[in-house]
Amino acid sequence: MTDQSLIRNFSIIAHIDHGKSTLADRLIQRCGGVEQREFRDQMLDSMDIERERGITIKAQTVRLEYKAADGRTYVLNLMDTPGHVDFAYEVSRSLAACEGSILVVDASQGVEAQTLANVHHAIEANHEIVPVLNKVDLPAADVERAKQQIEDVIGLDAADAIPISAKTGLNIDAVLEALVTRLPPPRGNPDAPLKALLVDSWYDAYLGVVILVRVVDGTLTKGTKIRMMATGAAYEVDRVGVFTPKPKDIGTLGTGEVGFITAGIKAVADCRVGDTITTERKPAAEALPGFKPSLPVVFCGLFPVDPAEFEHLRESLSKLRLNDASFVYEPESSAALGFGFRCGFLGLLHLEIIQERLEREFNLDLIATAPSVVYKIHLTNGEVVELHNPADMPDPVRIDHIEEPWIKATILVPDEHLGAVLKLCEDRRGIQKQLTYAGSRAMVVYELPLNEVVFDFYDRLKSVSRGYASFDYEIANYREDDLVKLSILVNAEPVDALSIMVHRARAESRGRVLCEKLKELIPKQLFKIAIQAAIGGKVVARETISALRKDVLAKCYGGDVSRKRKLLDKQKKGKKRMRQFGEVEIPQSAFIAALKARDD
Amino acid sequence: MPPAAASDEAFGLYVHWPFCLSKCPYCDFNSHVRERIDSDAWASALVREIDHFAALTPGRRVTSIYFGGGTPSLMDCSATATIIDRAAARWGLADAVEVTLEANPTSVEAGKMKDFSAAGINRLSLGIQSLEDESLRLLGRRHSAREARAAIALAARTFDRFSFDLIYARPGQTIAAWEAELREGIALAGEHLSVYQLTIEPGTAFHQVFGRGDLVLPPENEGAELYHLTQAVLGDAGLPAYEISNHARPGAECRHNLVYWRYQDYVGVGPGAHGRIAIDGVRHATRQEKVPETWVSRAMREGHATVESLPVGRDDAVTEALMMGLRLAEGVDGARFARQTGVALMDAIDPAAAARLVAGGFLERMPAGVRATPAGRAVLNAVIGALLD
Numbered sequence: 001m002t003d004q005s006l007i008r009n010f011s012i013i014a015h016i017d018h019g020k021s022t023l024a025d026r027l028i029q030r031c032g033g034v035e036q037r038e039f040r041d042q043m044l045d046s047m048d049i050e051r052e053r054g055i056t057i058k059a060q061t062v063r064l065e066y067k068a069a070d071g072r073t074y075v076l077n078l079m080d081t082p083g084h085v086d087f088a089y090e091v092s093r094s095l096a097a098c099e100g101s102i103l104v105v106d107a108s109q110g111v112e113a114q115t116l117a118n119v120h121h122a123i124e125a126n127h128e129i130v131p132v133l134n135k136v137d138l139p140a141a142d143v144e145r146a147k148q149q150i151e152d153v154i155g156l157d158a159a160d161a162i163p164i165s166a167k168t169g170l171n172i173d174a175v176l177e178a179l180v181t182r183l184p185p186p187r188g189n190p191d192a193p194l195k196a197l198l199v200d201s202w203y204d205a206y207l208g209v210v211i212l213v214r215v216v217d218g219t220l221t222k223g224t225k226i227r228m229m230a231t232g233a234a235y236e237v238d239r240v241g242v243f244t245p246k247p248k249d250i251g252t253l254g255t256g257e258v259g260f261i262t263a264g265i266k267a268v269a270d271c272r273v274g275d276t277i278t279t280e281r282k283p284a285a286e287a288l289p290g291f292k293p294s295l296p297v298v299f300c301g302l303f304p305v306d307p308a309e310f311e312h313l314r315e316s317l318s319k320l321r322l323n324d325a326s327f328v329y330e331p332e333s334s335a336a337l338g339f340g341f342r343c344g345f346l347g348l349l350h351l352e353i354i355q356e357r358l359e360r361e362f363n364l365d366l367i368a369t370a371p372s373v374v375y376k377i378h379l380t381n382g383e384v385v386e387l388h389n390p391a392d393m394p395d396p397v398r399i400d401h402i403e404e405p406w407i408k409a410t411i412l413v414p415d416e417h418l419g420a421v422l423k424l425c426e427d428r429r430g431i432q433k434q435l436t437y438a439g440s441r442a443m444v445v446y447e448l449p450l451n452e453v454v455f456d457f458y459d460r461l462k463s464v465s466r467g468y469a470s471f472d473y474e475i476a477n478y479r480e481d482d483l484v485k486l487s488i489l490v491n492a493e494p495v496d497a498l499s500i501m502v503h504r505a506r507a508e509s510r511g512r513v514l515c516e517k518l519k520e521l522i523p524k525q526l527f528k529i530a531i532q533a534a535i536g537g538k539v540v541a542r543e544t545i546s547a548l549r550k551d552v553l554a555k556c557y558g559g560d561v562s563r564k565r566k567l568l569d570k571q572k573k574g575k576k577r578m579r580q581f582g583e584v585e586i587p588q589s590a591f592i593a594a595l596k597a598r599d600d
Numbered sequence: 601m602p603p604a605a606a607s608d609e610a611f612g613l614y615v616h617w618p619f620c621l622s623k624c625p626y627c628d629f630n631s632h633v634r635e636r637i638d639s640d641a642w643a644s645a646l647v648r649e650i651d652h653f654a655a656l657t658p659g660r661r662v663t664s665i666y667f668g669g670g671t672p673s674l675m676d677c678s679a680t681a682t683i684i685d686r687a688a689a690r691w692g693l694a695d696a697v698e699v700t701l702e703a704n705p706t707s708v709e710a711g712k713m714k715d716f717s718a719a720g721i722n723r724l725s726l727g728i729q730s731l732e733d734e735s736l737r738l739l740g741r742r743h744s745a746r747e748a749r750a751a752i753a754l755a756a757r758t759f760d761r762f763s764f765d766l767i768y769a770r771p772g773q774t775i776a777a778w779e780a781e782l783r784e785g786i787a788l789a790g791e792h793l794s795v796y797q798l799t800i801e802p803g804t805a806f807h808q809v810f811g812r813g814d815l816v817l818p819p820e821n822e823g824a825e826l827y828h829l830t831q832a833v834l835g836d837a838g839l840p841a842y843e844i845s846n847h848a849r850p851g852a853e854c855r856h857n858l859v860y861w862r863y864q865d866y867v868g869v870g871p872g873a874h875g876r877i878a879i880d881g882v883r884h885a886t887r888q889e890k891v892p893e894t895w896v897s898r899a900m901r902e903g904h905a906t907v908e909s910l911p912v913g914r915d916d917a918v919t920e921a922l923m924m925g926l927r928l929a930e931g932v933d934g935a936r937f938a939r940q941t942g943v944a945l946m947d948a949i950d951p952a953a954a955a956r957l958v959a960g961g962f963l964e965r966m967p968a969g970v971r972a973t974p975a976g977r978a979v980l981n982a983v984i985g986a987l988l989d
Contacts, residue, residue: 013900524820527960528980549824552980555844556927557668558614558860559629559874562885565919571985583956 002075002221003256005185009214009258010130011079011094013113013119015470022166023104023175024062024080028245030172031064031076061199061212061258068180076179077258079199090200090326092121093274096288097199097214097258100183102129102175103156107133107163108140110441111149112470113412119154130178131161136167145439152438153412193284194218196253198228201271203322204523207239208402209265213277214258214287221252225280226263229287233270234280237265269325296344297405297475298351298454299388301332301369301497302358303340309364311341316362317341320354326482327354332389335581336497336591337367339360342389348454364506367591369497371454376403376478391496393485396536403478404501405450408433410443411461413469418442420464428452429503447476451501478563485579486511488518488594489532497591504535511541514594521590524548525576527583610663613687615646616870618892621704624740625805626767626798630872631670634893637985643679645899647686649869649888650821656879657867662691664698664856667721673703677712681719698761698855700725703762705751706743713758723854724755725794726764731781735770738803742815752788761852763792770798778826779833786837791852795830796845797823812919816943827978837970844927844977862930863921863940871895871905876912883940917941917943918948923984931971933965945969953986963987 014020062077080096095101101122105111122129127486133146143163150158158172162178164171196213204210213220220226220240227234241249242259253259265271276287300393304313327350330343345351351371358364375387378400387393409430413421415437425432425446434445448457453473461469486507488498511533518531529545556564620631665687667680671805684699700723701716703709715723728748730736731969736745743751755762766785768778785793798817802808809815818826833839839847843861846854855898859866865883872890876883889895889905898905914921916939925932934945941948957963962983976983 085848165650221839432711526957526962526979526986548820548979548982550797550820550827550978552844552978556844556860556924557857558612558866558868558876559616559872561860561876561920561924562874564888565923568919568923568984568988 001252002192002257004178004188004254004256005078006072006074007099007256008074008100008183008567009180009185009505010078010100010102010179010183011098011122012102012104013115013122013129014134015106015109015115016108016110018104018112018115019166020080020104021130023102023134023164024066024078025077025167026169026172027064027076027176028062029336030169031066034177036475036573043509049277060245061243062245063258066176066180070180074180075257075461076176079258083297090273092125093197093199094126095122095125097197097594098125098127099186100130100179102179103129103131103150103154104166105146105150105161107136107143107146108138110146111153111328111412111438111441112580113410113472114212114470116154116412116443117472117474118412119156128183129156130175130182131156131158132171132175133161134166136163137165137170149438150439153443182187186241188215188255189217190255193282194220194224194226194279195284195288196220196272196277196324197288198271198275200256200273201265201268201325203268207262209262209268210262210270211263211277212258212269213253213261215253215255217255217284218226219252219254220261220277225260226277227283228271229278229284230272231270231275233265235265237261237263239462265342267325267558272325272357280370287380296326296328296346296417298347298371298375299342299344300328300351300371301334301340301389302338302343302355303334303337303367305367307338312339312362313358313366314365316358317343317359319362324354332460334369334391334497336495336586337369337492340367343417344388348458352457369502369591373405373450373454375483375501378403387501390485390499390501392497396485401480403480403481404477404483406447406476407450407453407473408472408476408512409446409448409453409473411446411469411471412441412443413465415440415442417465418444419469423459424457424460424464428457428559448473449473449479449481449503449504458574484535487534488514488516488583489530489534489539490518490522491527491530492532493581493584495586497579498594506534508540511535513542515543517587517594519543519545519591521593522586529584604680605953610855610859610862610864611657611691612664612666612864612866613650613662613691614669614856614866614868614870614873614875615665615683616868616888617642617667617669617673618667618871619674620671620830621674621742622740623805625809626739626801628804630890630985631668631867634892637674639676639679639687639864641900642684642896643676645896646679646683646869647901649904650683650686650690650867652906653867653869653875654687657691657865657877660691661694661863662687662697663694664859665700667701667854669702669917671704671727672701673709673712673716677715677719680716684720698723700854700856702727703751703755704741704743705748706745709744710747710751711755717758719935722759723763724759725854726755726762727750728752728764728785729767731766731784731788735773748869749788756764761792762790763794763854764789764849765794765796767796767798767822768830769818771817773818773826775822775825775829779829782830782833784928785886786834786839787863789839791832791839791849793839794845795834795847797827802981824978831974839928841974841977842929852913858928861924862933862936863917863924879909883917884909886914886915891945914942918943919988922948922987926970926972926980927977929971929977931966933968934969937969949987950989953989957986959981 011021060080062078066076067073071265079098131150133143135141147158149162150156150510162171162174195217199212201209201211206367221241222237224237239262240251241247278284304310326346329341330346377385377387379398380400429452430448432446432448436443461471482504483501484501484504485509486500488495515531515533528547531543533541534538618630618632619634644695699721701721702725729739731745733745758843800806836846841847842853865877871892873888875886886906887908889907890899895905919939921937964971964973
């Protein structure tokens, strides 16, 4: 066990691309955590998708041994946390396991919105914060301006900010010294009953479920019977270790230490992030504060392109859930898309990641329906139901009113793009709460309906600001508004997968765009096709696809039989990807493209 | 396995001649341009394949022979005689046997018509394609409109029966211009006319030109109008469509091509030729080697150059019989269909789809079977697609 006074637990806060992973790599190398031949970039991001996107999805830790200028050898535990708002709860748990943070700001870019949110989480967690200015080797680096921004936008004293280059290794020692001298050692009572914070957990094909813990009080030893205080589940610990970053068994984790355990646990769902681990024999009287199960806020339907892949999708989802308990799914059937699952996610990035992992790791071809937020439907009988899928909307006569979730969005944008960003927010029913300047950059705070953001707000924001705006949000509250379900009917039959919830004022234009898009996408057929958008029984937009007039092979003789028959067989296979609505066949590609259609 | 067709049914022999003087930009048939061709060697190879297939189909009598290509009118007249005689010797020819030769209307062929007739050809099919010089150039044809008219007149004098082809829906062609050209064609025609809508096939020179957008086909609506106009004008002239693109006075239909559309048995000899024949009571799909030089050496060495001879499965037979039969105005005969495929016609098609197609005016049930209406034939790909769901 390590002397508690020689432990420093820290995390790194940075905007995407500001150099967090490179700095982590440098710290690991400097402390000899890996041998040079084993080293690869982004050491801590183990999933392909993390490495490619340059993001961290699961929390990772690494234990470093650093011989400081004072001659003593310190144990530094680096907790690499997901930086994205979707994983805000995971971030806050990781931060709760540390006493300090390194704040990385790209000296050529300045402070970004995501950094801001995470620094506030760190300040709330009483962290000592060490600002570093990265990429000072770049010609565009402006150290003074970046310092000013840290002071103006974040409100932190940046006088002692360390100018570094993670790429070249400049001033890495200064960062390590700052960690040792400026961060406090962990508090906590080694003689008290065990309290360990469950920081994260994941499924490993060899080890089963691996739990990342921070021991707050007491010690955690191999062979101990432990109990999860929130779920009540009990296990015997079979391994106790640390990551160097390779896993290394150490037998016991003392107070203030960070490491992993395994305990023959089958499902990640039994290991809730934020839960408190204690011993069976001498349990702690009360759990650590702050446990809350993470709730999905964005839902969408996932359907296999090939209906025969349904079972494969089910298995894949259950395997993926072993490793990520924060998403939920239940079977759903759609007249348009067949059998699939309604899935709930922590946010849009989470949705994208899960979808991408399903397609990549499980080789599935998926159709995702438009993301929907969770509406609260207040019925006339006083009941309140949560609506995850517009297709399940109750009969309007039974509805008293509908509430939708709102967010508080923080956007940082260079001056010259501010107008475009403000317009985008106004178009999306936003309410401006704050507008301040830091140098040539503006920080705007808007309240926005989440519904208006889930679709493509982020893409639009990037596009109207030429990529310069950064954005972060937190869920604010639920508010009542005039929301309606817009249905799409093809030859009078509703196409469930295309129905959406929309504000009444925008229903007509949205309906028009969808109808026009479908007219482009549905091929002419034997019969005329009417496409309508309707609110309840009222049609608000309509398009007609005229009937096919000529579609026949001019020549077909004895030599053509086999070839043309094969063509027909191919057509028949293609039809499996079509969905039949009465007389009308709609290609799946039409659904996908229609779901992407926007009216602005 | 579907049972074999009854032996008293029509039985066709297709002979493929793969050579042309030049390749037309719209043509995707197996045709090749060669400096010189040893006509005798080719005739010997074709004869060997005839011997081979005759041995596989004992007891059948040939009801039609069709020389297609390529440009079979480039063959020596004596070679066609050799082939016809060999078919007669091996299978025997029906009394009213139809022997068709495809011919180009150049002066070269015009000079050979009498000899072809003497060799046993009794029906000529001329590749006229257009009666306008400019269009003939666009289509890459080697003849002029004047030569075309002269060849038609000579064919009418020389053969009992003749037909010619026209191509419409050409780039830039107006409806009025096509109507005038079609009416001239009717005035020149005998009892049979084939009119094809221009389509762009992969692997042709036009595929590139049209792919680049240098030339464009009339839009679907205009194509449909041209098609329906063609049907009406030819119907009024006493040449109704008996198949999508083929028109004849009743009784003057091409009997050989009817074999294909009625899904009866036919032997295919020559490079790339396909056949559908009963071998030992089992219907087979046959295919010959496609490359001319490889074909000829294999046929000489092994007696035939068959590269594939596979039993036709029930599903494939159903698809093929419907796909071909619905092209005909007479439709698909239920009894023949059942005999050919082993499946009752009404069991082969999706009843719900059939009901929708009947209600929509695309399909008609008849006492003896089913047929596509004129409206249904215009969109036959979609009709067959719906039926075979």
